[in-house]
Amino acid sequence: MIKKWLLILLSALMLTGCWDTTEPERMYYAHGVGVDYVDGKFEVYVQIIDFTNVAKSEQPQPEAVQAEVGRGTGETMYEAFFDLYHSLDMRLFWGHLSFVVLSKSALEDGRANTVVNAFNRYRETRYRIWVYGTSDKISDIMTVTPVLNKSIIISSLASPLNSFDQESYIAPVNFRQFILGLNEPNHIISIPYISLNKEWESEKGKKEKVEYKGLALLSRTELKGILTGEEIRGALFMTNEAMRTQLTYLLKEKPVTVTLANINVDVKPKYEKGAFTFDITVKLDAIASDFHAEISSVEVKESIKKEVEKRIRATYKKALDENIDIYRLSNYAYKQNVKEWKKVEKEGQVPLDENSISSIEVYIEKLSAARKEFTETIRDN
Secondary structure, eight states: OHHHHHHHHHHHHHSOOOTTOOOGGGEEEEEEEEEEEETTEEEEEEEEEOHHHHSSOSSOOTTSOOEEEEEEEESSHHHHHHHHHTTOSSEEEOTTOOEEEEEHHHHGGGHHHHHHHHHHTSTTOOSOOEEEEESSOHHHHHTOOOGGGOOGGGSTTTOGGGTTTTOOSSOOOBHHHHHHHHHSTTOOEEEEEEEEEEEEEETTEEEEEEEEEEEEEEOSSSEEEEEEGGGGGGGGGGOTTOOEEEEEEEETTEEEEEEEEEEEEEEEEEEETTEEEEEEEEEEEEEEEEOOSOOOHHHHHHHHHHHHHHHHHHHHHHHHHTTOOTTOHHHHHHHHOHHHHHHHOBTTBOOOOTTSEEEEEEEEEEEEOTTSOSSOSSOOO
């Protein structure tokens, strides 16, 4: 009998257990964080979601609250988090954090680095967290929900790639890309700059939606500038990440819209007489589907080439006026000609002026008119 009980006791001791774990239903889950900086203190707004409403399908329960937002303040990010913990009923789990939104003041004076470092140093968070900037109230941004009451986990902030293949207006940036951008020359990174779009409506009235407005350009120590609208249009043609975008311009005094896809960019730095210049080659496919004139394919091709080059140069000049190397030309020089780069670089950036882009060659690999020819479907008599 004693041997029997000893065997049972030894078996119990050999069994593995998870005595120090917390049951999933006894935790809160951080989905997004907004960070503001007011009067010398960090303010964090944590969006907490309930997986019982969003985990089973993309359509949550109609009347269920998908998320609630809590607030904490402190002189450091961690003090702000601990201030938030004071009002929580259960443990907060950070492993499902999807995005971080920083106010303009939180982006300034190198505070963006402080914010990103605070998250990366915590064991539960990961590098695939999307980062944004905004001038709108952080509390308003954090309470926006998707159209048609879709699950908040597929919002444009949490899952920005969902619609990126339809319109690659601004490429999303995660923590990993943010860190690499600041660590590599020219030590500048651009992140999406968002705002609230109040033009949406439902049967219940006006509805706010998050909208991509431009780019916030950051160095290690400061917010270099914010570019919006047409100011950033040229940047679309200087990245291999863009999958599909549009270009609208006048041709024969009438507006034409073409869809551009499969954009491929190649930058070749040249070092002559103590300075770098750059030859840029852009290859893309084009579909002309919205035009109101009799035009030929040759005319469309040539007009696209001119417009793409014009926008690349316009965005470059606008950023250069703010002393911003928006196309990271210094990085191309660093990677392809580091010996000469070391001779002229200053804080990772090579001297640039309006003539540093010596040439831009645009090649239309494929041109079509969607389901039409380059003639009017309905003609005037």
